[in-house]
Amino acid sequence: MGLVKCQSCSLIYLKDVPDESVLYEGYHEWTGFNLTDYSAESSDIKLKALWHINRQRIETIKGLKTRGSLLDIGCGSGAFMLTAKEEGFDPSGIDVSDKAIQFIKNELKLNASKDSVSDSEQEFDIVTLWHVLEHFLDPVDKLRAIHNKLSRNGMLVGEVPNWNSIKFQLSGKKWEGGNHPLYHRSFFTPNTLQQTFSEAGFSSFKLIHIPYTSSGKKDSYYFLKKGFNRLHRDAFLTFVALK
Numbered sequence: 001m002g003l004v005k006c007q008s009c010s011l012i013y014l015k016d017v018p019d020e021s022v023l024y025e026g027y028h029e030w031t032g033f034n035l036t037d038y039s040a041e042s043s044d045i046k047l048k049a050l051w052h053i054n055r056q057r058i059e060t061i062k063g064l065k066t067r068g069s070l071l072d073i074g075c076g077s078g079a080f081m082l083t084a085k086e087e088g089f090d091p092s093g094i095d096v097s098d099k100a101i102q103f104i105k106n107e108l109k110l111n112a113s114k115d116s117v118s119d120s121e122q123e124f125d126i127v128t129l130w131h132v133l134e135h136f137l138d139p140v141d142k143l144r145a146i147h148n149k150l151s152r153n154g155m156l157v158g159e160v161p162n163w164n165s166i167k168f169q170l171s172g173k174k175w176e177g178g179n180h181p182l183y184h185r186s187f188f189t190p191n192t193l194q195q196t197f198s199e200a201g202f203s204s205f206k207l208i209h210i211p212y213t214s215s216g217k218k219d220s221y222y223f224l225k226k227g228f229n230r231l232h233r234d235a236f237l238t239f240v241a242l243k
Contacts, residue, residue, distance in 0.1 A: 005185070009195050010145040014137070030044060035108070038079055046078075052214050054083040060210050061126060061157055062087065064240065068125030073146070074132035075112060078104040085110065089126070115143070123151045129158030131236075137185040143200035150243040156202070159210075159238045163187045166233045190232040193239065202241040210238050 005012050019113050035047070040055075042048035057080065070084050075093030075099060084091040093112035095101055104112040117127075136142045142219075146156060161184070162168065188196070190207060197205040209229045211222060228234040 003140065009141075009192060009199075010189075011192045012189075014185045014187075035077060035082065036084065046226055049116050049214060050079055051083075053212060054080045056210050056212055057128075057130065057157075058083050058087050058089075060130075060208065060238075061089075061117070063156060064083070064157075065126060069122065069151075070126040070128065071117070071124040071149075072128045073117060074128070074129065074135070075104065076100055078110055078112065080128065080130060081110050081112075082108060092122075092124075117142075117149050118145045120149055123149055123154070125151050125154050126155045127154070129156065131159055131161070133158060133187050134160045134184045134188065139186050139196050140199050143197060147201050147243060152243070154243045156241045156243075157239070159236050160193065162189070162232070162235060162237045163165045164189045164233060165227055165235045167235050188237060190237060193237055197239075197241050202243065204242045206240050207232065208238050208240055 002015050003012055004015050032169060037044050038047050038051055040048070040051055042051060061084075067088050068090070070081075070089045070091045072081050072084070072091060072093045073095075075081055075095050076097070081091040081093050081104065091110060093101075093104055093110065094115065094117060095104075095112065096114060098114070099110045100120075102112055104110050127150060129146075133139055133142070143156075150156065193207075194205050209226070211226070213222065225234060
């Protein structure tokens with residue numbers, strides 16, 4: 001596997017893509033597909049952290065749109081869908097994993113499928129892509145399909161690893177800091193991310209900041225993180241795009 005850069009748009013992407021036939025069946029296994037202890041005070045450190053992350057994500061969305069239909073693409077175990085449901089949204093999910101879909105439908109009693117967004121007959125007020133866009137080798141085509149399924153005033157909110165992050169650059173471009181060649185296909189900078197959304201037909205695109213505060217972190221950590229974010233050098237790029 002290797003990386004190449006597009007001569008016209010500078011997007012970095014993976015060549016010699018590995019077989020994906022069973023690649024994602026184990027991608028969300030760390031949760032054990034068990035969200036019974038998914039809470040602010042969970043005894044499971046990872047589930048507790050995920051709960052706080054998803055709370056901050058849904059609060060960010062509520063600051064832009066307070067209700068509506070929501071499609072979570074790459075929904076995994078459905079944790080974000082649960083949070084969205086609790087806050088009054090009408091969530092659906094899409095994932096490539098059979099295990100994930102069956103868990104969401106049977107255990108969480110929420111709507112989920114392996115269908116592509118193009119297969120949906122429904123329009124959505126909100127689509128979320130939490131660390132999903134980088135998994136697409138053809139991000140523009142996927143974003144165009146999402147654009148077509150957004151309602152008139154619909155919006156897309158998501159997050160990707162930042163190729164220009166301080167953390168990733170200091171790693172010597174090793175596969176660290178959220179850029180993993182086994183799963184990831186496209187590697188974004190602020191500029192290439194904006195260009196990708198523009199080419200896909202979105203009327204506006206904006207980078208936003210979610211602090212992802214949690215217990216155990218010092219104030220100095222958040223001060224540095226906020227500074228890196230303003231310079232677009234934080235580990236992740238969080239964005240909102242309007243149809």
